[in-house]
Amino acid sequence: MPYVKVKELLAMGKKNNACVLAFDAADVNMIKSVIKGAETAGRPVIVMLYPGMRNIMPFGVFAEVTRYYAERASVPVGLHLDHCSDFDMILEAIHEGFPSVMADGSVLPLEENAAFTKKVVEVARNFDVDVEGELGHVGTAADSDEFSRKEFFTRPDEVREFVEKTGVTSLAVSFGSAHGLYKSTPKLDIEHLKTLRAAADIPLVLHGGTGIPDDQLAQAFSNGINKINIGTEFFNLNTRLNQEFYAQDFSKADPFGFPEYIQPRLTEYIAGRLKLSKIVL
Secondary structure (H helix, E strand, C coil): CCCCCHHHHHHHHHHCCCCEEEEECCCHHHHHHHHHHHHHHCCCEEEEECHHHHHCCCHHHHHHHHHHHHHCCCCCEEEEECCCCCHHHHHHHHHCCCCEEECCCCCCCHHHHHHHHHHHHHHHHCCCCEEEEEECCCCECCCCCHHHCHHHCCCHHHHHHHHHHHCCCEEEECCCCCECCCCCCCCCCHHHHHHHHHHCCCCEEECCCCCCCHHHHHHHHCCCEEEEEECHHHHHHHHHHHHHHHCCCCCCCCCCCHHHHHHHHHHHHHHHHHHHCCCCC
């Protein structure tokens, strides 16, 4: 099965009042495990690359590896460039084969954010590339508890204006989540999410999926969230498995057995998380 457009996956989620899960990956083992996990679960999935990880796998290599496994998969697989605030880097990713990108101008004032995102959209359209924007402040959980303060939430009155000005495919919004590991259990503001959903008819995206209780995620998915990004817990698991493997006594272990050691456990994790998605193929 070839790549599936991310906007098609999001439309599938929107139609079913459900969510597509997206996982950041950094190497072949992680990419393969995401796709194998999706096949095990019988769910669609999106493979993402965080720009900072391109020193491990350049954009073109990451895109081609994902394409290779996607074309041999039995489930729909999308590819997406995660958070990127550098216009030239976004263009590079597009030229290297990414069919979906995120233009992250969320740290900018509203008008500047809209101008930056619109500029990306205008170029991306020429290559039939989807664009995710961000409005509001999805901060870092380890830094503070500001993610739970409503003054940092996405404002409903700005959503419609932003979507109309930019023409984005989807929009990442803030209503109580943050990137990284939470110091305490987060509390998503589902009532606020409902106001964002009512403001514009567009797939909404939840960033900072690690550590949010499943019951809260289920509520978010049934109230307008059609894509969730998961990175930290997947990377942490990958790191732990790396440490376990290389801590072995290689006089007794197979030094070339790394893929067989790590992939089944990564795949099991992905399949388990994908049970959150109600999109059953």
